[in-house]
Amino acid sequence: MRQNITLREVGLRDGLQIHPTFMQTHDKLAWIAAEAASGMPEIEVTSYVPPKLIPQFSDAGPVTEGALRIAGLTVSALIPNLRGAQRGIELGVHKLNYVMSVSHTHNMKNVRRSPQESVADFRDIVALIRSQPDQGRPVICGGLSTALGCSYEGRVAVSQVVKYAVQLVEAGAQELVVADTVGYADPEQVRAVFKAVLAEVGSVPVAAHFHDTRGLGLANVCAALDCGITMFDASLAGLGGCPFAPGASGNVVMEDLCFMLDAMGYDTGVDLQKLVAVRALLSQALPDLSMQGALARAGLPRGYVVAAERQAA
Amino acid sequence: MRQNITLREVGLRDGLQIHPTFMQTHDKLAWIAAEAASGMPEIEVTSYVPPKLIPQFSDAGPVTEGALRIAGLTVSALIPNLRGAQRGIELGVHKLNYVMSVSHTHNMKNVRRSPQESVADFRDIVALIRSQPDQGRPVICGGLSTALGCSYEGRVAVSQVVKYAVQLVEAGAQELVVADTVGYADPEQVRAVFKAVLAEVGSVPVAAHFHDTRGLGLANVCAALDCGITMFDASLAGLGGCPFAPGASGNVVMEDLCFMLDAMGYDTGVDLQKLVAVRALLSQALPDLSMQGALARAGLPRGYVVAAERQAA
Numbered sequence: 001m002r003q004n005i006t007l008r009e010v011g012l013r014d015g016l017q018i019h020p021t022f023m024q025t026h027d028k029l030a031w032i033a034a035e036a037a038s039g040m041p042e043i044e045v046t047s048y049v050p051p052k053l054i055p056q057f058s059d060a061g062p063v064t065e066g067a068l069r070i071a072g073l074t075v076s077a078l079i080p081n082l083r084g085a086q087r088g089i090e091l092g093v094h095k096l097n098y099v100m101s102v103s104h105t106h107n108m109k110n111v112r113r114s115p116q117e118s119v120a121d122f123r124d125i126v127a128l129i130r131s132q133p134d135q136g137r138p139v140i141c142g143g144l145s146t147a148l149g150c151s152y153e154g155r156v157a158v159s160q161v162v163k164y165a166v167q168l169v170e171a172g173a174q175e176l177v178v179a180d181t182v183g184y185a186d187p188e189q190v191r192a193v194f195k196a197v198l199a200e201v202g203s204v205p206v207a208a209h210f211h212d213t214r215g216l217g218l219a220n221v222c223a224a225l226d227c228g229i230t231m232f233d234a235s236l237a238g239l240g241g242c243p244f245a246p247g248a249s250g251n252v253v254m255e256d257l258c259f260m261l262d263a264m265g266y267d268t269g270v271d272l273q274k275l276v277a278v279r280a281l282l283s284q285a286l287p288d289l290s291m292q293g294a295l296a297r298a299g300l301p302r303g304y305v306v307a308a309e310r311q312a313a
Numbered sequence: 314m315r316q317n318i319t320l321r322e323v324g325l326r327d328g329l330q331i332h333p334t335f336m337q338t339h340d341k342l343a344w345i346a347a348e349a350a351s352g353m354p355e356i357e358v359t360s361y362v363p364p365k366l367i368p369q370f371s372d373a374g375p376v377t378e379g380a381l382r383i384a385g386l387t388v389s390a391l392i393p394n395l396r397g398a399q400r401g402i403e404l405g406v407h408k409l410n411y412v413m414s415v416s417h418t419h420n421m422k423n424v425r426r427s428p429q430e431s432v433a434d435f436r437d438i439v440a441l442i443r444s445q446p447d448q449g450r451p452v453i454c455g456g457l458s459t460a461l462g463c464s465y466e467g468r469v470a471v472s473q474v475v476k477y478a479v480q481l482v483e484a485g486a487q488e489l490v491v492a493d494t495v496g497y498a499d500p501e502q503v504r505a506v507f508k509a510v511l512a513e514v515g516s517v518p519v520a521a522h523f524h525d526t527r528g529l530g531l532a533n534v535c536a537a538l539d540c541g542i543t544m545f546d547a548s549l550a551g552l553g554g555c556p557f558a559p560g561a562s563g564n565v566v567m568e569d570l571c572f573m574l575d576a577m578g579y580d581t582g583v584d585l586q587k588l589v590a591v592r593a594l595l596s597q598a599l600p601d602l603s604m605q606g607a608l609a610r611a612g613l614p615r616g617y618v619v620a621a622e623r624q625a626a
Contacts, residue, residue, distance in 0.1 A: 149614055149615075150615070151614075151615055152615070153615075153616075154614065154615045154616025154617070155616060182614075183611065184614040186573055186576030186577050187535050187573070187577060188576070188577040188578060189576070212607065213607060213611045214569065214572060214573075214607045214608050214611050214614075215531060215566060215569035215572075215573075215606070215607030215608065216531055216569070216572075216573050216576075216607075218528060218529060218531065218532040219531040219532045219534070219535045219573060221532070222500050222532045222535055222536065223535065253528060256527065256528035256529070259527060259528075259529075260499055260500070260528075260529050260532060263499030263501070263502070263529075264499050264500060264501040265501060293528070294525065294526060294527045294528030294529075295527050295528065298496065298526045298527050301462055301464075301467065301495075301497040301527075302462075302463070302464055302465070302466075302467045303466075303467025303468060304467070
């Protein structure tokens, strides 16, 4: 068996945040439970933002509490600021994903702060976490959005990505996520950015978060694998399509990613059939959801033997 | 500028052959002309098969003749047998793509011959071509279908692919095409198969033909690029979806492939904007056509500069 790959489902956060219809809390929890049962090790279940800003996350409390009852699942949530961190700590979530944009314009539009100010905010968040009792302290993860391109500024310099990656790690990030937020990346660029980041951040684990907006999501995953990346974000059915590009894919499709990794001999711990079956919950809960995914339509190849069984044979 | 990549549009053959509606001859020729004008160097324009077998190719003669009037375009066509080769020679087509399946069952179902009998047929075809006057002799290309998996037999042994690749080259193939006909391949398998083939066939150019049935088409292209492959088949709008998997992609989407290669710094010679514009001809000609493609929906990244201009700057 090849190296383990650690996947994180982000559809409940990155997928649902732009969806106009509210997914009922019990539907979210059913999704989380079913995907956890398929073997998904970590799920980003919500975002701690003011409900009036994103009504989809008005049930962040009960969703977090429900998810935390699932044995073995790492429950993470996005936070944009200290207030969100406070909320996550109160709820006892396992991991906090703090996100800032490398691109100045994108960060200003998103959180009305310069990237430098966002790094300062991150230091305060780390201080808050470190002031908590050891037990139940969440893992703090630093996310770099628009690291491979920005819909306002276009190309983003590799040196900027490295700069903020280093600053987040120096500030106390225990993990990093480097994100192609708007789906601009190509495999060569992925190699350049991830190699540069890995060279500077030492032993802190680095995850990759790709969008499939221009169809290159899985090719970019392969490029990141080549660099030694073993942690990937994706969303079931590729939820997260851009509202300004109808039909365009959002995040990398989790089922297709799992299939690719399994076919390549990597161990994801995820049961492909069970994972694909979770899609039915989504379409029942939100019939207006645009669902992507090639594996779900085409099925597994004839006679396909999953990686774990190939290795055992 | 990085290495040149040579692309071949196969939508008129591989895409249309399963489409139930006949595309009018003038529409086919408009498509060919527009895509050639975008810079596409080679187009597989039809298949020389009996019209009653595939009515879509009943206009193989006028389509070939029309395409041959386009300056600079390499016009190729698929042939399943000697009769097809004879037809292509009469029409003066530039290149003949002979196709056989590596999988015994697939070849039996397709042409009612064992792979070994198909190799023997290929020898007759080469003899026929060599008996022609030098001028106007078509290039003869040997294609290996189901080389990365078969919908009847499942996995296909690498050794079988290599065996038939070597036999076709020894028989006189001037080019090879290794095809993942049913979209079973993953990047690791692509590397294994193409490395093994390249190691044995010497200096004969080898092209890759991938389907995107399970979403791995572009990732597989990257794996083939890693092996040194520089010739790829694809189809505009990903035409070629399987009739038994509604909504499933067919061939790799040509526009997305061109975008990926351009973004990676390869020179394809194709103008991305002009290529995407050709899609409108298809949807006008055949409104019932299911068209795939992420670039066409999402557009180029903001501030995107094509490879040729990046290099010039």
